[in-house]
Amino acid sequence: MRTEGRAKRLPRAVRERQIMDAAVDVFSRLGFHSASMDEISEVAGISKPMLYAYLGSKEELFATCIRREATRMMEAIATGVEPDQEPDVQLWSGLRAFFGFVGENRASWQVLHRQASTQGGPFAIELTDMRGRAVSLVAALLTQSTKAPATKLEAESLAAALVGAGESLADWWLDHPEEPAGVVAARLMNLVWMGFGDLVDGNVWHPPSRR
């Protein structure tokens, strides 16, 4: 990329999008530290000073990537979930939306989950924030639907476990891409809704009849 001399003249907004796309790509492959601004500019098809002129420092660029991808993902999930249904159906639609997003945006997922969580910089804030929103969402779902009065800590920790299971399963899925999203989502749904106890006995959960 960028063997030719000069890049075509483009309006700022368009260039910024290109740069962001390149940045997400490179960050997802190399991680924050190993990714170099030189490589990002190369992939984006422009020279380094442009990068700095438009997106600021490396940390700012990374934080911006996180924010953008996190927003896209939360929107995808918010769009997919069906808030007026029974708790299990709500959870199911949320899981479907989540795995759907990950399946179509592997690079985004890598940046969000693998890379961002380990750096102690300003981005950790973005990430922790998004993860926190996801956890709260699940915790709320749990609290509102349970009869037994669970403590706040209890709901939150269960939600954290569930979110973690989802993340981990998404990672596993990256290594087994042949499985369709729905199947993977259904498996997690069964695990967290039915539990191993039921699964061992052959009881499974399935979605209510369509339409």
Next chain:
Amino acid sequence: MRTEGRAKRLPRAVRERQIMDAAVDVFSRLGFHSASMDEISEVAGISKPMLYAYLGSKEELFATCIRREATRMMEAIATGVEPDQEPDVQLWSGLRAFFGFVGENRASWQVLHRQASTQGGPFAIELTDMRGRAVSLVAALLTQSTKAPATKLEAESLAAALVGAGESLADWWLDHPEEPAGVVAARLMNLVWMGFGDLVDGNVWHPPSRR
């Protein structure tokens, strides 16, 4: 650390242990990239060339840390689990051992989970390997105990999800250290064994009467 001039003369084996301890400490706080050999040598109370003389390059050092901590952890779990019991009890004892280890070795856990999983170097191998062993263990437990003939992929993905839930819950626990290990472990046990479906109805799992 190491404001005095020369370090006391010690046999190699002892020094190596000190260095490893320091390395785990620093890596867990800063992560692989941000940790500098200078700082590790400082914390260990010796000078940099010693580090290189004894443990080789930075990557080798890190890989050695991972290997040591991973082994310690797998041993702790292997010791804690009760292989001749019912599946649920096996799982329960495994979870207890796991959270017990994490509680008493926070730094080790940080290195293992947070740091190692993101670096693409030779250590990823060590880590993936250990994680793989954990997943296989759970998958085997699942397969052998279930009546419905589950596919290999199915068991493996469920195991991955469970391991991920454990990891995530352990991370959450780092931010809420006031909770005792047993409580956290029991919560995860309930989630994965009973499932939300039962929990919502107020059905909980509890260990068989003691002794």
Next chain:
DNA sequence: CCTGGTACCTACTCGCGAGTAAGACTACTC
């Protein structure tokens, strides 16, 4: 007291990558 061996040190080299200075090309306006 010499001879070697092992622990340990100070003080470097050297490459890589973040960030910048200074200017060149393009396109629009009057």
Next chain:
DNA sequence: GAGTAGTCTTACTCGCGAGTAGGTACCAGG
């Protein structure tokens, strides 16, 4: 076509940190 605003470049500086060269202190055994 001269001015000017925004796009885009080449070609640097400069610090940080991995890794090393070339010693010095300390403890054997002879």
